[in-house]
Amino acid sequence: MFIHIGDDHVIQSKDVVSIIDHTLLSSSSIIEEMIFNQRKNKRVVETDENEAKSIVITKDYIYFSPLSVYTLKKRANMMTSLNRLEDFTDETEA
Incomplete structure (x- = not known):
């Protein structure tokens, strides 16, 4: 799934x-160093x-987000919940 x-x-x-x-x-000097190195590699958005x-770290890029950690967590959890829902559309059409 995707997260905005x-x-x-x-x-x-x-x-x-x-x-x-x-x-x-x-x-955190470790986070600062990681971001500095990724900026040199043009992998920071x-x-x-x-x-x-918040800072979103992915496999390939680091994103600075205007959304809070809490908001992003809610969005990620919402997508997980939607994935668990069963699809009953075939049953309602019969």
Whole structure:
């Protein structure tokens, strides 16, 4: 399934490695170094720095999202719930 992460970006949920709060960026030298290296490789998709609330790390890219971690988690969980629903459309047409 897909998750809309803001700024017209839609990613596959299976590619998500981690979603972290943007405020953790300044408190972790490891995250800062990872993002610095990925920026050199042009694998960071950024939003306006003042708008970024979360960082979505996928297999190939790092996205700065204007949506909160909580909102992204709800969207991911909603898609999981929808996947579990059974399809009864054939039964209602009979």
